[in-house]
Amino acid sequence: MKNSILITLSITLTLISGFAVSEERGIGGVESLRGSAELETTRAADxxxxxxxxxxxxxxxxxxxxxxxxxxxxxxxxxxxxxxxxxxxxxxxxxxxxxxxxxxxxxxxxxxxxxxxxxxxxxxxxxxxxxxxxxxxxxxxxxxxxxxxx
Missing domain, CATH: 1.10.1130.10 (Flavocytochrome C3; Chain A)
Structure with missing residues (x-):
């Protein structure tokens, strides 16, 4: 019972915080004034x-x-x-x-x-x-x- 509550709470928090894996965006694209980048890719330094x-x-x-x-x-x-x-x-x-x-x-x-x-x-x-x-x-x-x- 405790495990199922913890799992449900964990999934809910993940969805609320926006870090859920989405097929459209990958693992949460980061948008900034210098452009956008996926979190799993490393952009070369300016x-x-x-x-x-x-x-x-x-x-x-x-x-x-x-x-x-x-x-x-x-x-x-x-x-x-x-x-x-x-x-x-x-x-x-x-x-x-x-x-x-x-x-x-x-x-x-x-x-x-x-x-x-x-x-x-x-x-x-x-x-x-x-x-x-x-x-x-x-x-x-x-x-x-x-x-x-x-």
């Missing part, structure tokens, strides 16, 4: 996006937009123990390295208290900053820059 060698100054499109990173960051470590970005962009080394200093806003915590070091909520740079690349947009975009920045 080629790496090219990061321009020449630093192109792309202007901000809106107020408080995080600046784009104009260089590759492929081997940079940003973890709890290390932050490669700060070795150049930290206030101590920025002038010597010829890099832009991180903003003073990165030294305040959520209570607007000024800290002696980078705030933990601003430590993981790649949450906001991304590298410039030649990637084409995945979806159409009709965004227009703020008039005061034009």
């Amino acid at each position: 080629p790496l996006k090219r990061v321009p060698r020449d630093q192109v100054d792309i202007e901000s499109s809106y107020v408080f937009q995080p600046p784009l990173i104009p260089h590759h960051i492929r081997s940079y470590e940003v973890s709890l123990n290390a932050n490669k970005c700060l070795s150049c962009h930290g206030w101590k080394n920025a002038k010597q390295m010829g890099a832009t200093k991180i903003s003073v806003t990165h030294f305040t915590n959520r209570n607007d208290e000024v800290l002696a070091d980078v705030s933990p909520r601003r430590y993981f740079c790649l949450q906001c900053h991304v590298t410039q690349s030649d990637a084409k947009p995945l979806v159409g975009n009709t965004f227009e820059r703020v008039k005061s920045l034009q």
Whole structure:
């Protein structure tokens, strides 16, 4: 009795979650902005996006937009123990390295208290900053820059 209830429950959950084998779709096709693929097939990885060698100054499109990173960051470590970005962009080394200093806003915590070091909520740079690349947009975009920045 318990086995039949468990089997019935298992089949019901499988059908509800959409993972049941269907002759029309195979084993649940995955649809994304990059196309569709069956779960059982492995698609080749997209080629790496090219990061321009020449630093192109792309202007901000809106107020408080995080600046784009104009260089590759492929081997940079940003973890709890290390932050490669700060070795150049930290206030101590920025002038010597010829890099832009991180903003003073990165030294305040959520209570607007000024800290002696980078705030933990601003430590993981790649949450906001991304590298410039030649990637084409995945979806159409009709965004227009703020008039005061034009």
